Amino acid sequence: MRNQGIGSWPARRARMSPKRTAVVHDGREWTYAQLYDRVVRLARVFAERGVRSGDRVAYLGPNHPTFLETLFATGTLGAIFVPLNTRLAAPELAYILRDSGARLLVHAPTHAEIAAELGSGAEPVDVLDLESYERLLAARPADPLDEPVADGELSMIMYTSGTTGQPKGVALSHANIVWNSLNLLIDVDLAGDEVTLVNAPMFHVAALNQTVLPTILKGGTLVLDSAFDPVRTLELIARHRVTYLFGVPVMFQAIASAPGWADADLSSVRSMICGGAPVPESLIAIYTARGLTFLQGYGLTESAPGALFLRAQDGPSKIGSAGTPCFFTDVRVVRPDGTDAGPGEPGEVLLHGPSLMTCYWHKPEETAAVRSGDGWLRTGDIAVADEDGYLTIRDRIKDMIISGGENIYPAEVEDVLYRHPAVAECAVIGVPDQRWGEVGRAVVVLRAGAGAEPDELLDFLAGKIAKYKIPKSVVFVDTLPRSGSGKVLKGPLRASVGR
CATH class of the missing domain: 3.30.300.30 (ANL, C-terminal domain)
Structure with a gap:
């Protein structure tokens, strides 16, 4: 197989475990064989609409199997996936489509109106709605495709939230994604029978790269929920015997405050990870009191995202810490002059490793501002390391x-x-x-x-x-x-x- 990118993963999974359930959504299930079949058909649809290697394909919609199919079909052709944040307004989305140079926009029915507006804007983009999507898939052959894709080629462009100025497109290669997946699988013992609940939005790097892709790599099952609801989360965990889930602190706070929390059946859960913001120790205590393995880590879109991880065995003694570097990531805490800060001394977190972004898309000056000549990435985050090398994230420099x-x-x-x-x-x-x-x-x-x-x-x-x-x-x-x-x-x- 010449395709060494993540677009080949459905084909590789289908030949290893074709009958395993890959995706569950809204009462329906798809095996890995069925997922691969749909991905190949969709890749042919994209190719007929002019998508070629290096082109950008955007997706706008909530968590849904078509998000995954679009991601993998794009990768099958050597094109670049651009997931869009559904919370953004039309002008913000138009900027991302223009900045990325997206050739095609696939959208869910929930976003038909805004997609039509984007498709007919000053710089129109080809738009594919899900009704046409299903009709076109059914009419296309499922013959295998094997476009050559090297692991160093770009896989996706994930746009930062743009809290200051216009959002920047973080360009991640197929290799970045693979190395991040390896980091995650070393830290979290995901198994082939994993059942992963995905209710954090997949257009963000943590949900996609810390839960979805590692689960597929291991041949587990993804339970996709279109939107987070704390009561439904407890129901889905019990119904599907969920073993693994990710959330940001506000999600886990809402779950622990939801009606039914005290009596919820969480016996299937093997591990849950929390990240995206500093995790209050009081929140960790709530989950550990239920006997749950509550893990936390630290990362950012630019690192795909894993950088630090607090492993299960260290949780009780290092509660509140973001942990130590992931296996294939190196981390420094430095003073303003670039020298290493001592234990207990606050400093900026620098990262180095194969999961770090290729660049900010078409922004060489912004890239140079955060990447040193020898490859270290400035995060803009302040941390303190203890005597054992465990880092506690204090805050953003700007905050x-x-x-x-x-x-x-x-x-x-x-x-x-x-x-x-x-x-x-x-x-x-x-x-x-x-x-x-x-x-x-x-x-x-x-x-x-x-x-x-x-x-x-x-x-x-x-x-x-x-x-x-x-x-x-x-x-x-x-x-x-x-x-x-x-x-x-x-x-x-x-x-x-x-x-």
């Missing part, structure tokens, strides 16, 4: 608060605030102060039916963190603004309550 010359890392303060029984969600931002230059402000969402006064929350922090780290004010809100991956958007938060 750090400098108050009277002291550095305050909001995530550290938020972690303590989460321990208060009335706090459902929280975020700490910096606000201007005449005396100190900048001070902290806690923005808090209270639990349903709970009450708390600002002074009560500030008094709760006293003695748990240094006095200078305690915010000077508290603002209560109904919700926190979040990105599609669940990260709190502190830019909009500062704009709304930071004055």
